[in-house]
Structure formats: C-alpha cells, structure tokens
Amino acid sequence: MPAEASSAVLAVEGLSKRFGGVVAVDDCSFEIERGSVVGIIGPNGSGKSTLFNLLTSVLRPDAGVVRYRGERIEGLPLYQIARQGIGRTYQSVKIFRDLSVWMNLEIAAMGRGRSDWEVPARQWLERFGLTHLVNDTSDTLSIGQQRLLELAMNLAMSPDLLLLDEPLAGVNPVVRDTIADAVAALRREGKTFLIIEHHMNFVMRLCDKIVVMDHGEKIAEGVPEAIRRDERVINALLGKGTTRA
Amino acid sequence: MIVSRVMRRWLWFSGAVATAAAAPFVAPHPFLFNLLIQAAVWALLTASWDLLSGYTGQISFGHSGFFAIGAYTAAGLAFHLHVSPWFGLVAGAALCSLVGLCVGFPALRLRGHYLALVTLGFAEIIRLVAQNWISVTGGPFGMHDFGTLPGLPAAPLAHSEVLYLVVLAIAAAAIALALFVCEHTNAGKAFRAIREDQVLAESHGINIKIYKLYAFSLSAALAGLAGGLYAFSIGLVDPNLASPLTSAMILGMAVFGGLGTIWGPALGAVLLFMMSEGLRFIGVVYNLIAFGAVIMVFVIFVPRGIAGLKLGRRTRISRRDATQSKQVGAASDSVQQREVT
Ligand SMILES: Nc1ncnc2c1ncn2[C@@H]1O[C@H](COP(=O)(O)OP(=O)(O)O)[C@@H](O)[C@H]1O
Ligand SMILES: [Mg+2]
Numbered sequence: 001m002p003a004e005a006s007s008a009v010l011a012v013e014g015l016s017k018r019f020g021g022v023v024a025v026d027d028c029s030f031e032i033e034r035g036s037v038v039g040i041i042g043p044n045g046s047g048k049s050t051l052f053n054l055l056t057s058v059l060r061p062d063a064g065v066v067r068y069r070g071e072r073i074e075g076l077p078l079y080q081i082a083r084q085g086i087g088r089t090y091q092s093v094k095i096f097r098d099l100s101v102w103m104n105l106e107i108a109a110m111g112r113g114r115s116d117w118e119v120p121a122r123q124w125l126e127r128f129g130l131t132h133l134v135n136d137t138s139d140t141l142s143i144g145q146q147r148l149l150e151l152a153m154n155l156a157m158s159p160d161l162l163l164l165d166e167p168l169a170g171v172n173p174v175v176r177d178t179i180a181d182a183v184a185a186l187r188r189e190g191k192t193f194l195i196i197e198h199h200m201n202f203v204m205r206l207c208d209k210i211v212v213m214d215h216g217e218k219i220a221e222g223v224p225e226a227i228r229r230d231e232r233v234i235n236a237l238l239g240k241g242t243t244r245a
Numbered sequence: 246m247i248v249s250r251v252m253r254r255w256l257w258f259s260g261a262v263a264t265a266a267a268a269p270f271v272a273p274h275p276f277l278f279n280l281l282i283q284a285a286v287w288a289l290l291t292a293s294w295d296l297l298s299g300y301t302g303q304i305s306f307g308h309s310g311f312f313a314i315g316a317y318t319a320a321g322l323a324f325h326l327h328v329s330p331w332f333g334l335v336a337g338a339a340l341c342s343l344v345g346l347c348v349g350f351p352a353l354r355l356r357g358h359y360l361a362l363v364t365l366g367f368a369e370i371i372r373l374v375a376q377n378w379i380s381v382t383g384g385p386f387g388m389h390d391f392g393t394l395p396g397l398p399a400a401p402l403a404h405s406e407v408l409y410l411v412v413l414a415i416a417a418a419a420i421a422l423a424l425f426v427c428e429h430t431n432a433g434k435a436f437r438a439i440r441e442d443q444v445l446a447e448s449h450g451i452n453i454k455i456y457k458l459y460a461f462s463l464s465a466a467l468a469g470l471a472g473g474l475y476a477f478s479i480g481l482v483d484p485n486l487a488s489p490l491t492s493a494m495i496l497g498m499a500v501f502g503g504l505g506t507i508w509g510p511a512l513g514a515v516l517l518f519m520m521s522e523g524l525r526f527i528g529v530v531y532n533l534i535a536f537g538a539v540i541m542v543f544v545i546f547v548p549r550g551i552a553g554l555k556l557g558r559r560t561r562i563s564r565r566d567a568t569q570s571k572q573v574g575a576a577s578d579s580v581q582q583r584e585v586t
Contacts (some may be wrong), residue, residue: 077452078446079448082447082450098441103437107451110434
C-alpha cells in the first residue's frame with residue numbers, strides 16, 4: 001500500500017532473476033527508509049550487482065515488484081528511472097571515456113534536464129581534487145579519479161536515492177577516505193544510499209542497516225552490530241573465503 | 246577559454262568556406278568548377294554520415310541509399326511532374342528523413358556489424374528499385390534531361406561559376422547545421438554519450454532511442470540533400486549512386502578526415518576527392534588504389550584523421566590508460582550486458 005509505505009523510499013518485494021540455470025537473485029525483499037544508508041554485502045557472485053541492475057532496469061526481473069516513493073518502477077526504462085532521481089554507479093567504473101571531465105558532467109545534467117548543476121558540480125570537483133582536470137579527457141585520469149568523477153556525475157545532480165556498486169574497489173587508501181568522507185557527510189545531510197561494498201570498516205561505520213546476500217538470497221538483514229554476530233552471515237562470508245573485512 | 250575554442254572553430258569554418266568560394270576564381274574554368282561542385286557534394290554527404298556514425302557511433306553502410314533517394318526524388322519530381330528544383334531538393338531531403346526513421350527504427354535493436362549489414366541491405370534495395378522501376382527511374386541508364394537549378398546564366402563559364410557558388414552555399418549551410426547540432430545542442434551531447442556507452446547514457450537519463458532516431462533522420466535528410474544537389478548539378482542520376490562503393494568511399498573519407506568532428510570528414514572528403522580526380526591521369530584504377538592506400542595509412546597511423554593530427558600525443562597517452570583501466574572490475578561487469586531496451 002503506497003500510503004502506508006510512506007517512509008520507505010524504495011521497497012523491493014519478491015525480486016527474482018535467473019540466467020539459464022543460475023538463480024542470480026532469488027525472491028529478495030527489503031526496504032530503504034528515507035535518509036538511511038543501507039549496505040549490501042555478500043560473497044562474489046551472490047547477486048548484488050544483478051540486484052542493482054534489476055532496480056535500475058538494466059535487466060528485467062523475472063518476478064517481483066519495486067516501489068519507489070510508493071510508485072511501481074520495475075520495467076520502466078532505465079532513463080526514466082534516472083530522471084525520477086535514482087542515481088547509480090557501476091562496479092567497473094562507467095564514465096564517457098573519450099570525453100572531457102566537464103563534458104561528462106554536462107551530459108549527466110543534460111540527461112536529467114537539470115539547469116542548477118554547475119555550482120554543485122564545481123564544488124564536488126574541488127572536493128575530489130579534480131578541478132585542474134576539467135578539460136582533460138577522462139580516459140587519462142587514474143582509476144581513483146575516474147571513480148570520483150563517476151561519483152561526482154551523480155552527486156552533482158543531487159539524486160534522491162543513490163546506488164553505489166563497490167565504490168571503494170580498486171582505489172588507493174586516500175581516495176577511499178575521500179569517498180567514505182563524502183558518503184558520511186551526505187548521510188548527515190539526510191541523503192539516502194544503497195551501497196554494495198566489501199570493506200567491512202566502511203559498511204559497519206556508515207550503514208544504518210545491512211542486507212546480506214548469498215546465492216541470490218537475502219540471508220540476513222539488520223543493524224551492523226546484529227549482522228556482525230549473525231552465524232549464517234559469518235559462515236557465508238568466511239566460508240567463501242571472502243575475508244577481505 | 247571554452248568560448249574562444251568554439252569561436253575559433255566557427256572562424257576556421259567560415260574561413261574555409263570563404264576560401265573555397267574565392268579560390269577557383271584565380272583560374273576559372275568550367276571543368277574546375279564542375280570538380281569543386283562534386284567535392285562540395287561529397288563534403289556534405291560525408292558530414293551527414295559523420296553525424297550518425299561518427300558522433301552517435303551507429304555505423305551506417307547505407308548512406309549511398311539516402312544519397313540516391315535524394316537524387317532520384319529531386320530528378321524525378323522535376324522530370325515527371327515539372328516541379329521547381331528548389332522544391333525537389335527539399336522534398337528529397339524530407340523523404341530521406343522519413344526513410345531514415347524507418348531504417349533507424351529496426352536499427353534500434355542492432356549494433357555494430359548487424360547494423361552495418363542492415364543499412365547495406367537497405368542501400369542495395371534502393372539500388373535494385375532504381376534499376377528495375379524503369380517507368381519512374383529510367384532503369385539501368387538512369388535519368389537525365391530533368392534540368393538544373395533555375396535562374397542560372399546561360400554562358401558555360403558563368404553557369405558553372407554561379408552553380409558552384411549556389412551548391413557551395415547550400416552544402417556549407419547544411420554542414421554548418423550538422424556542426425551546430427553536434428556541438429551546440431543537447432542532441433549533440435546525447436549523440437556522443439550514446440557512442441561512448443549506451444547503458445551509461447541511459448543511466449544519466451538520456452532517452453537513447455529518441456536521439457538515435459533523431460540522428461538517423463537528420464543524417465539521412467542531409468545525405469538526401471546532397472543527392473538532390475548532385476542531381477541538379479551533374480544532370481544524371483543512375484542506380485550506381487546507391488552502390489556500396491559510394492558508401493565505402495564515404496566511410497573512407499570520413500575516417501581520413503577524423504570521425505566525430507563534422508568538419509574533419511567534410512575536409513577529408515574534399516581532399517580525397519580532389520586527390521583521386523587529380524590522379525585520374527595515372528589511370529582510373531590506379532587512382533582508386535591510391536585512394537585506398539591513403540585510407541589504410543590513415544586508419545593505421547592516424548586513427549583520428551586530419552582533425553586529430555594536433556592531438557596525436559594526447560591520444561596515445563589516453564589509449565594506454567584505457568587498456569590499464571579496463572582490467573579493473575572488468576571481470577564482473579563483462580557479464581552485465583543490456584537485456585531490456
Ligand atoms: N548478464 C548476465 N548474464 C548471465 N549471468 C549473469 C549476468 N550477470 C550476472 N550473472 C551471474 O549472476 C550471478 C550473480 O552475479 P553478480 O550479481 O555480479 O554478483 P555480485 O555482484 O554479488 O558479485 C553470478 O553467478 C553471475 O555469473
Ligand atoms: Mg558485483
């Protein structure tokens with residue numbers, strides 16, 4: 001019921017997706033409260049990225065319902081989901097590689113039809129230390145800088161909900177801190193995030209709630225302290241050798 | 246600084262057009278003007294291809310089809326219905342923009358080689374129709390005696406001079422329109438975003454279907470306009486206009502000039518056309534071999550074409566970085582292909 005689910009920005013019910021014989025996402029349900037940061041953890045191949053792709057219509061779900069601010073959005077085209085205020089990043093950085101840093105931002109603003117983006121864009125570039133690179137081809141940036149650019153392209157458009165797929169993967173500790181600080185600051189401002197991440201420090205420190213996935217299923221959901229002590233979670237994460245905590 | 250770069254581009258463009266308009270009057274001869282008219286038509290045709298394939302990344306191997314439709318429409322309306330050539334030019338472009346939509350629609354689901362094959366097939370259909378619909382198209386021998394643009398002087402030299410200036414003005418205006426759309430409008434940003442990464446473009450709110458159709462339709466219209474200009478300045482249209490060779494030459498000229506810049510392919514077309522005509526004295530096969538050799542050299546050593554020459558160093562650096570960055574995270578996202586469109 002949309003009226004009752006007023007505090008949930010995003011509500012996922014029974015979402016499923018199979019690829020041939022593999023059930024990548026299996027009957028997943030959870031909710032994200034407005035202003036909260038929800039973490040998704042789980043071993044490699046447990047369906048986390050596929051879940052993001054289902055939420056943003058990069059892939060079409062086999063079953064399930066996704067409600068965004070009470071309205072069903074599953075099956076809407078990806079571009080409409082973006083225009084409704086859902087931003088996302090990809091596990092392997094996605095930026096427009098042959099174009100300048102600034103053009104990347106211009107395109108992000110153009111696609112969403114925003115006109116009030118330049119000031120925040122410059123602020124994010126400044127904060128991420130990319131200001132001197134605005135006219136450079138984004139291909140020439142380091143991996144960490146590319147991730148920051150991808151993030152800035154989303155943040156400057158102030159999305160209502162931001163999905164981050166392993167934002168800390170493959171970046172050096174300095175960039176890692178920059179990203180963690182940005183998320184922490186935005187969290188204090190009441191922004192809503194859904195974050196896939198392996199770095200347990202980050203997840204435990206910043207998330208209000210954690211969803212744990214294994215083999216496509218949600219095996220646990222709760223506040224960080226509870227998840228830390230959950231037997232099934234420990235087995236799932238340690239059993240697969242995913243000890244990168 | 247950005248403003249000045251934009252200004253500089255348009256200043257160069259205006260300068261090039263002014264030079265093209267003035268230069269042949271140094272040694273005026275109908276033969277020279279005739280060559281330059283064809284060069285201007287090739288420039289427009291190649292620029293139109295670049296709008297679709299260079300900017301949007303939708304590789305068309307069928308632009309000869311649009312070129313032929315524009316030429317036959319203009320010639321046919323004048324020949325059969327005695328309509329004003331001006332109207333014929335516009336009608337040819339308009340019909341092409343519709344046909345462009347029709348070709349673009351199924352192409353929304355296709356990429357790369359498949360799209361190239363569909364467009365190649367389209368052009369082949371146009372060629373076969375032109376060859377076999379004899380009552381309308383004149384069949385294999387084509388159409389002639391359908392007249393030229395109205396109001397031109399009768400004296401041969403004056404005629405070719407004025408005709409050249411008119412064709413140049415229309416072609417330059419159309420190329421300027423393509424350049425404007427690609428560099429100064431939201432559509433131009435969307436085109437580049439689509440070329441770079443379609444999923445990412447959509448993730449940032451871009452309706453890629455609409456913009457692909459826009460690119461197809463505008464590109465086809467400009468190619469059709471080039472066809473109409475060709476018809477009225479050369480005075481003969483035949484089924485070979487739609488041949489794959491025409492499309493291959495467009496592609497070669499565009500690569501030579503530098504994809505995704507509009508002015509590069511236009512300039513590339515002029516230079517390569519003049520080169521192959523200039524080399525006709527060594528034989529009509531040898532000049533095509535030279536044409537092919539130049540394109541091969543450019544593809545291998547100057548992949549960004551004439552337009553990218555000054556950027557040579559930057560390009561090399563960025564390519565090295567691209568290969569490095571692809572190794573990170575590629576394992577997982579390589580399976581994340583698009584399913585929903
Ligand atoms: N587009 C796809 N086609 C086929 N199989 C896929 C596709 N995307 C993901 N998978 C499979 O689904 C499972 C979950 O993958 P993924 O969502 O990437 O996991 P995670 O992000 O948790 O590491 C894996 O077995 C993966 O191989
Ligand atoms: Mg993943």
